[in-house]
Amino acid sequence: MLIPSAYNFTMSSRSPTSVEDIVDAPVMLADGEHRLGSPDAPADVHLLVGYCVFRSPDAALLASLLPKLLHVQGVNRLATLMQLVSDEARAQRPARDVVLEHLLEVLLIEALRCEGKTDTSPGLLRGLTDERLAVAIRRMHESPDQPWTVAQLANEAMLSRSAFYERFRRVMGMAPMEYLLAWRMALAKDLLRREQARIADVAEQVGYSSASTFSVAFNRHVGVPPARYARDNSAGELSENGADKAPKPGN
Structure with missing residues (x-):
């Protein structure tokens, strides 16, 4: 039995129990x-x-x-x-x-x-076992830089727009664009932590046409601007224009 994010749980028999039976x-x-x-x-x-x-x-x-x-x-x-x-x-x-x-x-x-x-609650794994949705999910994973729309993803899944949206939300537990945003932000955070990259380059890799648009979305989703996130979570420091403020390790 696998229970993600379980802070506490109780197991008991099917037989009737009383307070005295609980250990x-x-x-x-x-x-x-x-x-x-x-x-x-x-x-x-x-x-x-x-x-x-x-x-x-x-x-x-x-x-x-x-x-x-x-x-x-x-x-x-x-x-x-x-x-x-x-x-x-x-x-x-x-x-x-x-x-x-x-x-x-x-x-x-x-x-x-x-x-x-098995019968499980909504989530990514359930989505990947759905033959139609799995195609759209993999497209988002492979090409986060593409300007995806619900209609385009529905076309990848060979479903109508409304059928795809409802099926995705039911199986994944969130709307398609909500999942795409979460995936892009996860990739962006990883790039900002690992690479000495310009904000504009990171924005382009995760599907934003400009650094400013990406910065607004990142700040709204993560709670801090991308440059600050990079400084707080990587060895080097990164400015909004991509200039390094600290020497790279080994230099």
């Missing part, structure tokens, strides 16, 4: 497990719990595009991965943390690959 203080066992309930009683269920963290500053965008809940059953590849994670978590082998990190990355990817086989 939220785990007991640490000798083998490193945590036990809810009596340490000596037979276990009703075993859970292996882990978490993943997006290192990207756009983690909120990524999480918002994932389904709110993903429940996968009967997938042999995932069962094998779960066994490997379980074995590695219990063992004290050299490089245990490194191995676990990579196993969890693969586990996450495999779980998301199964998304199309």
